[in-house]
Amino acid sequence: MVNLDLEPLSLPGLELKRPIIIAGPCSAETEEQVLETARQVAAQGVKLFRAGIWKPRTRPGAFEGVGSIGLPWLKRVKEETGLFVGTEVATGHHVYEALKHGIDILWIGARTSANPFAVQEVADALQGVNIPVLVKNPVNPDLELWIGAIERVNRAGVKKIAAIHRGFSSIDKSEYRNHPQWQIPIELRRRVPNLPIITDPSHITGKRELLFDVMQEAMDLNFDGLIIESHMCPEKAWSDASQQCTPVQLKEMLDKLVIRHHNI
Numbered sequence: 001m002v003n004l005d006l007e008p009l010s011l012p013g014l015e016l017k018r019p020i021i022i023a024g025p026c027s028a029e030t031e032e033q034v035l036e037t038a039r040q041v042a043a044q045g046v047k048l049f050r051a052g053i054w055k056p057r058t059r060p061g062a063f064e065g066v067g068s069i070g071l072p073w074l075k076r077v078k079e080e081t082g083l084f085v086g087t088e089v090a091t092g093h094h095v096y097e098a099l100k101h102g103i104d105i106l107w108i109g110a111r112t113s114a115n116p117f118a119v120q121e122v123a124d125a126l127q128g129v130n131i132p133v134l135v136k137n138p139v140n141p142d143l144e145l146w147i148g149a150i151e152r153v154n155r156a157g158v159k160k161i162a163a164i165h166r167g168f169s170s171i172d173k174s175e176y177r178n179h180p181q182w183q184i185p186i187e188l189r190r191r192v193p194n195l196p197i198i199t200d201p202s203h204i205t206g207k208r209e210l211l212f213d214v215m216q217e218a219m220d221l222n223f224d225g226l227i228i229e230s231h232m233c234p235e236k237a238w239s240d241a242s243q244q245c246t247p248v249q250l251k252e253m254l255d256k257l258v259i260r261h262h263n264i
């Protein structure tokens with residue numbers, strides 16, 4: 001067992017209870033797209049909003065995020081909708097900028113959590129910061145590396161931590177973009193029992209048609225939440241267009257979900 005010094009996930013005035021739902025576009029593209037998507041997401045009853053500001057692309061040449069100019073857009077989202085906002089950080093500079101703009105939740109992406117030097121840099125910048133930090137599994141199926149990234153963040157004094165299960169890359173073609181390999185987050189839960197696990201069906205499936213089954217599977221496994229990419233106009237998205245759903249489609253799927261409370 002891995003002993004972490006954790007606190008229950010919470011935000012000012014909001015305790016985060018199962019199922020924790022985080023939704024929003026893969027990337028912040030324009031101020032209008034972020035705000036309108038946020039309004040639609042908030043209208044479905046979701047409380048936590050995601051949008052990538054810095055986008056780590058596997059290959060060069062694709063949209064790499066708007067950068068710091070997008071942070072005031074997320075601040076407006078907070079002010080106008082009351083949503084809590086989260087974004088990905090991959091460097092100490094990202095952490096500094098995000099905190100300066102009042103971002104509520106930070107996450108470490110799958111390409112960063114595979115790199116202990118980068119994780120340590122982010123962790124060092126997080127010293128003494130008491131906001132939720134979510135750690136995605138590394139792109140490769142390496143549970144030790146995932147636990148190591150979580151430990152680095154926790155040793156920096158961050159106590160509100162959750163793991164995000166976003167699936168694992170594989171050379172084999174499958175219907176999924178990233179194979180869920182459910183046994184890995186299940187083993188993570190066994191090793192670190194008090195750590196919440198949030199599943200990311202968007203990056204697992206790569207296709208909006210497949211989202212629901214993965215959402216339901218995560219709930220059947222008693223995982224703690226879901227982070228789902230939702231865009232006001234998915235087919236026009238600048239990144240991950242085929243896996244994003246509209247906020248209305250998201251609500252339809254959430255309404256269909258069967259959420260049992262069981263002790264596994």
Ligand code: PEP
Nearest residue numbers: 026052109110111166203
């Ligand atoms: C994302 O959340 O948009 C993202 C880049 O995800 P991942 O790090 O899981 O690939």
Ligand code: MN
Nearest residue numbers: 026229239240
């Ligand atoms: Mn994405």
